[in-house]
């Protein structure tokens with residue numbers, strides 16, 4: 001009998017597969033000709049008793065590499081206002097990556113209890129069109145997470161964010177399966193790496209799949225291009241169309257409306273600085289054109 005399911009975990013060369021529209025789990029091997037199976041993949045498999053064999057990987061809607069996960073509907077990107085400190089360049093780098101991959105992102109601004117005054121600095125992302133939720137995740141309980149459960153219902157979700165921001169804290173509130181919560185090391189405030197293995201948890205209550213991850217500091221943006229950068233800085237678009245030069249890079253060109261908007265406070269200075277920083281990476285190629 002042919003069944004369809006989703007890969008939750010990978011152990012060496014075995015795959016834990018949750019059958020779709022049921023809660024039956026199967027440990028599967030795979031047909032030799034299948035090369036690359038990721039957590040999150042939808043697969044066709046055959047099985048005898050509890051032992052399965054994956055015979056086909058269905059087409060992916062998307063995938064990311066670090067950690068390797070396929071078919072993500074939503075990234076919940078957690079930023080802490082403090083412990084660990086946030087960094088605007090890192091935030092934009094992460095957001096650019098998911099913008100390029102065309103994966104929806106919701107931002108949780110966490111640890112409001114530690115530095116409530118910092119929250120407004122991060123709300124610039126709300127103005128850019130990202131849904132932002134301000135939270136103290138350590139106090140969140142299943143009973144008052146209606147605003148979050150609405151967002152996750154029926155989706156495959158990946159928790160992203162630096163080590164120590166509160167990903168596992170949220171994951172644990174969402175699901176009963178044990179996810180280890182670490183503590184921030186007081187010494188360097190960098191948070192210990194506690195989450196190593198990537199698995200999907202099926203949250204029956206929300207009909208959702210959830211991946212806790214070990215932090216997103218390893219995003220690979222080596223292939224970034226000027227087109228990607230220009231597409232990401234969406235708030236520049238309404239101004240850049242009026243720049244004097246149609247190929248304006250918004251650096252030192254005369255009569256640049258993007259720089260004008262930064263000066264008038266219509267574009268956040270951190271965003272413009274990050275634009276220039278990202279451009280540094282691709283500038284050599286750009287200059288050749």
Ligand SMILES: Nc1nc2c(ncn2[C@@H]2O[C@H](COP(=O)(O)OP(=O)(O)OP(=O)(O)O)[C@@H](O)[C@H]2O)c(=O)[nH]1
Nearest residue numbers: 111136137138163164165166167168169182194195
């Ligand atoms: N003050 C405060 N502490 C929090 C809050 N949310 C989480 N923490 C604490 O922050 C520490 C790190 O939380 P985790 O959930 O383990 O962080 P993580 O993002 O999973 O970290 P890694 O697994 O290392 O990537 C824990 O000690 C949590 O209790 C919050 O809203 N306020």
Ligand SMILES: [Mg+2]
Nearest residue numbers: 167168194195
């Ligand atoms: Mg964790």
Ligand SMILES: [Zn+2]
Nearest residue numbers: 243248250256
């Ligand atoms: Zn310009």
